[in-house]
Amino acid sequence: MSIAESRGTSAANAPSSAASFDVRPNPSAKTDAERAELVRELAFGKVFTDHMARMQWREGEGWSDRRVEAYGPLQLDPAAAVLHYAQEIFEGLKAYKHADGSVWLFRPEANAERFNRSAVRLALPELPVEDFIGSIEALIATDAAWVPGVEESSLYLRPFMFASEAFLGVRPAHVIDYLLIASPVGPYFAGGIKPVSIWVAQGFHRAGPGGTGAAKCGGNYAASLLPQQQAYANGCQQVLFLDAKDDRFLEELGGMNVFVVRRDGTVETPRLTGTILEGITRDAVMTILEDDNRKVIEKDITLDEVRSGIESGDIVEVFACGTAAVVTPVGRLASPDFDVTINGGEAGDITMGIRQKLTDIQYGRAEDAYGWMRQVL
């Protein structure tokens, strides 16, 4: 099931095997005071909770050994296939604390299903949806004290799976480890939302036809780091990739999907071609905008039309979206040939409106009319 197809499914009804995880408490778990100190200033992905969840898969045996145990370094054979051939996938989602202290996930079954589509592409075993959700619920129950409560903070969850078999032959590994780690995160933009500048990748592409662009695999990110450096060198924070075949069409940023807003209020985003990662935030944004009676079009969008649209005033806003940064305004688009400012470099109303509507649902400030939220505590 694609993410768009799963729009109508109820997150609350997704199955969970949380009860079958064997919880072995961390004997050196942080004290309340130590934890409070660690979460005082939250940078993204630097602080981790006391525990991690894990499972292992073996060829011919399937998944077993569901556990929650102390967070800590892994023992990995130097010949573990992942270190050589990058047979690895991951997911990213958040747990949100509501004002009444309850804790909720946003469309976790969509992450579970995308994880399995990524698994198929990387020749990894699929993980039952109930184990994906079960691992999250078991870990959050154990590390409940780590879910931050300050505004716009959350517990970032990182499920991942990799080839741990010690074997240098090139074939899908016969031993696979699944792990889930969690990191309390503060607002992505400390000190308020600032529009980002984007550099158009020159001579590099994120993914090609038939490649792994639609899978959430570490290898895609490895390939995006050099172009990302180009962006930094040109004074930009993010890189925009064009399609590999024609080098003309917008695809996405290194880890976020992209939208443009026309002067008449129409919103456009690149259609899914197999080289773009189908974001759950992207789908939620489209759904909410459509319910607001806004026209949302998935289509091929050329860099030329975006550049001229910004220059002529026909394109009034550009934004990027993904779980980590939610919805991020783009204030500037640059390449060796041009350097254009969008909406005077300020965040636009449609961008900030959709950001508000989405975070209101996630943080329980607005009714969840879509059945997207699942209570876990």
Ligand SMILES: *Cc1c(COP(=O)(O)O)cnc(C)c1O
């Ligand atoms: C994860 C990811 C996104 C955003 O997906 P969400 O489900 O919205 O978090 C976009 N692009 C890439 C390359 C990604 O890896």
